[in-house]
Amino acid sequence: MTNRSDPTDAKSLRDGLPPFLRGTIVPSTVDVLVVDDDPAAAELTELYLEREEEGFEVQTETRVPPAVKTVEAGDIDAIVSDYEMPGQDGLEFLDSVRAIDDELPFILFTGRGSEEIASEAISKGVTDYLQKETDPTQYSVLANRLSNAVEQYRAKGAVEEAHEWYSTVVQNASDVVSIVDENARFQYLSPAAQQVLGYDPDELVGEYIFDYAHPDDRSEAMEKFFEAVEDPTLEPIVNFRFDDPDGEWPVLESRGRNLLDNEVVSGFVVNSRDVTERHERELEVRQQNDQLREMRRTISRDLQDPLDVIQQSLSLYAESGNEEYFEQAQDSVDRMEVLLESVLRLSDQEMHLDDLQPVPLSEVVEAAASAVDADPDVTCEADREIEADPSRLQRLFEHLLSNSIEYAGRDVSIRIDIDGGTLRYRDDGPGIDLEDPTVVFNSGFTTNDDNPGFGMTIVRQIALAHGWDIEVAESSGGAEFLVSGIGTIPVPTR
Numbered sequence: 001m002t003n004r005s006d007p008t009d010a011k012s013l014r015d016g017l018p019p020f021l022r023g024t025i026v027p028s029t030v031d032v033l034v035v036d037d038d039p040a041a042a043e044l045t046e047l048y049l050e051r052e053e054e055g056f057e058v059q060t061e062t063r064v065p066p067a068v069k070t071v072e073a074g075d076i077d078a079i080v081s082d083y084e085m086p087g088q089d090g091l092e093f094l095d096s097v098r099a100i101d102d103e104l105p106f107i108l109f110t111g112r113g114s115e116e117i118a119s120e121a122i123s124k125g126v127t128d129y130l131q132k133e134t135d136p137t138q139y140s141v142l143a144n145r146l147s148n149a150v151e152q153y154r155a156k157g158a159v160e161e162a163h164e165w166y167s168t169v170v171q172n173a174s175d176v177v178s179i180v181d182e183n184a185r186f187q188y189l190s191p192a193a194q195q196v197l198g199y200d201p202d203e204l205v206g207e208y209i210f211d212y213a214h215p216d217d218r219s220e221a222m223e224k225f226f227e228a229v230e231d232p233t234l235e236p237i238v239n240f241r242f243d244d245p246d247g248e249w250p251v252l253e254s255r256g257r258n259l260l261d262n263e264v265v266s267g268f269v270v271n272s273r274d275v276t277e278r279h280e281r282e283l284e285v286r287q288q289n290d291q292l293r294e295m296r297r298t299i300s301r302d303l304q305d306p307l308d309v310i311q312q313s314l315s316l317y318a319e320s321g322n323e324e325y326f327e328q329a330q331d332s333v334d335r336m337e338v339l340l341e342s343v344l345r346l347s348d349q350e351m352h353l354d355d356l357q358p359v360p361l362s363e364v365v366e367a368a369a370s371a372v373d374a375d376p377d378v379t380c381e382a383d384r385e386i387e388a389d390p391s392r393l394q395r396l397f398e399h400l401l402s403n404s405i406e407y408a409g410r411d412v413s414i415r416i417d418i419d420g421g422t423l424r425y426r427d428d429g430p431g432i433d434l435e436d437p438t439v440v441f442n443s444g445f446t447t448n449d450d451n452p453g454f455g456m457t458i459v460r461q462i463a464l465a466h467g468w469d470i471e472v473a474e475s476s477g478g479a480e481f482l483v484s485g486i487g488t489i490p491v492p493t494r
Contacts, residue, residue, distance in 0.1 A: 387487040
């Protein structure tokens with residue numbers, strides 16, 4: 001009769017398992033329980049089975065109740081049972097076994113055969129059915145069917161174990177495991193998609209993955225993906241910004257592997273994780289390194305001139321005793337002190353600020369105006385509070401005001417207002433007549449020999465530390481700066 005278990009070939013099942021589970025299918029021994037009320041018949045079956053299969057270890061029982069206890073102990077891989085036995089027959093024994101394990105190989109090996117018995121045995125879940133014969137070759141057939149049944153039983157159990165293992169790993173993985181087809185459409189996403197991407201996994205199935213990539217990152221990501229579709233040996237790693245439901249753009253690191261030809265997967269497997277914090281740290285490090293390089297270039301350049309003056313002036317003073325040369329050396333020392341103070345203030349700027357609080361804009365502008373060595377005409381037209389670090393925000397305005405005073409004079413007029421999240425700073429001075437106005441933010445840039453050129457660099461660093469952008473705006477007159485990305489709220493009524 002036909003075996004009742006899954007007809008899938010056991011070798012194929014075994015080959016499809018992860019390596020650590022393959023050995024569970026065909027271990028070195030197979031424990032077989034033979035149940036026959038005739039002790040001689042039971043011993044004969046034991047003898048032949050162990051002779052036919054080296055790995056078979058057979059134990060025998062002549063009654064059903066002790067046989068059931070043996071099965072309950074869980075040490076049996078297969079059962080060979082007679083049909084006619086006193087007390088309980090083979091089919092009643094089968095009922096007891098199926099109540100314990102509905103897959104355990106059970107072969108009914110009986111001297112009494114009939115279609116009726118075979119039909120009932122099948123309905124009760126027998127694995128196989130053999131009628132006893134006088135020819136000893138029947139034991140070869142029995143051993144072969146036992147071996148196949150046990151291998152399939154173990155293969156199926158191993159597949160279920162592997163499925164449970166993979167399911168557990170994927171279900172609890174913090175990374176998003178996704179499968180996409182060759183056209184880059186999601187076919188499956190693990191539960192982590194909800195936490196990492198912000199979407200229910202089912203919501204993304206069928207969606208084109210690159211529709212969610214930032215426009216500036218899309219081209220590179222698509223190029224690497226479709227190259228790997230054509231060449232399965234490639235395993236690309238792509239960093240790109242992902243459009244989540246909140247309008248944020250978390251940075252994902254996605255590692256892909258082409259398994260389109262794998263019959264089980266039939267897709268491109270992608271493991272994605274949120275690396276936004278790492279990306280921001282790397283960006284901060286790059287900004288800090290750029291700042292340090294600028295500082296090094298500026299210090300080496302700007303310190304060399306006053307050092308040369310000091311050396312030459314002191315040499316001339318030693319020769320002539322003329323106090324004028326000594327004063328020149330002293331002036332150069334003073335310039336170096338100003339330069340070093342500016343460098344220290346620049347290096348003191350944090351690249352990222354976490355302790356922000358609502359700061360009334362008009363109050364901080366007033367404090368900054370009082371702190372500079374002048375009395376500029378400043379009008380703040382914005383009745384707003386800014387989420388900022390109070391002392392850093394005041395320093396930002398101090399440098400902007402000092403810059404306006406330096407280039408427009410002490411009677412300069414300044415207007416400050418906010419439109420949405422953009423702050424506008426304008427003065428009525430001569431403006432910025434440069435082919436590339438952005439150079440005003442470079443460390444050491446100045447058109448005034450007495451200015452070390454760090455003020456506007458500090459302004460830019462403070463803005464970036466708050467997560468803002470600053471740019472030089474086009475203006476018909478005067479200097480104008482735009483600071484964008486600012487979070488504001490109206491000042492509460494007192």
